[in-house]
Amino acid sequence: MIQTSAQTETLSLEFPRALSLNVTPEQFEALAAANRYLKLERTAQGELIVNPPTGGESGKRNLSISTQLGNWVEGNEDLGEGFDSSTGFRLPNWAYRSPDASWISRQRWESLTQEQRKGFVPLCPEVVLELRSPSDSLSKLQEKMKEYIDNGSLLGWLIDPLNTRVEIYRSGREVEVINNPRELSGAMNRS
Numbered sequence: 001m002i003q004t005s006a007q008t009e010t011l012s013l014e015f016p017r018a019l020s021l022n023v024t025p026e027q028f029e030a031l032a033a034a035n036r037y038l039k040l041e042r043t044a045q046g047e048l049i050v051n052p053p054t055g056g057e058s059g060k061r062n063l064s065i066s067t068q069l070g071n072w073v074e075g076n077e078d079l080g081e082g083f084d085s086s087t088g089f090r091l092p093n094w095a096y097r098s099p100d101a102s103w104i105s106r107q108r109w110e111s112l113t114q115e116q117r118k119g120f121v122p123l124c125p126e127v128v129l130e131l132r133s134p135s136d137s138l139s140k141l142q143e144k145m146k147e148y149i150d151n152g153s154l155l156g157w158l159i160d161p162l163n164t165r166v167e168i169y170r171s172g173r174e175v176e177v178i179n180n181p182r183e184l185s186g187a188m189n190r191s
Helices: 025-034 056-075 106-110 114-118 138-150
Strands: 039-042 048-051 080-083 101-105 127-131 155-160 165-170 176-179
Touching: 025 039, 056 080, 056 101, 056 127, 080 106, 101 106, 127 138, 138 155, 138 165
Parallel strands: 127 155
Antiparallel strands: 039 048, 080 101, 101 127, 155 165, 165 176
16 A cells, blocks of 8 residues: 555656565565655555655754754764664564654664664664654554654654644653643653
């Protein structure tokens, strides 16, 4: 199944040879490599998700989020590494996801081989940030945030400018909702 925004008129994909309709992890990686210009994700059940480009407001917000995380990472570089929205992660449940911004601790990053660092990163980031765009389904993003937590994330922020709120996900805790936040600060739950 291919999901697209209702605003998307045409979708063109190049399929590598021998790709079946049931997208396995190996087929997903081949499809993503053949279509690097697309932002693709795969659910744990093998469903292919095609994320359309964002609009100007979402792109502006995404840049701000990435910049703020990047500034924090540079000031705390001994703690870990930050990643932008084009980074793909292979979660333990075999979903392939690309959060809008994310962070991995130094210890976990350095436990990866050079080869693992080059491709889809074979782990779930400890911190994930998702920004809701007008074309995003809130319930799908909430499911995605729960998936991150279930696969090892310690902290997740679902930033929803449409409802002017942020949902904070932490391992082992209920979702916290903050309406009209002026700033955010996060502590990770290390169980």
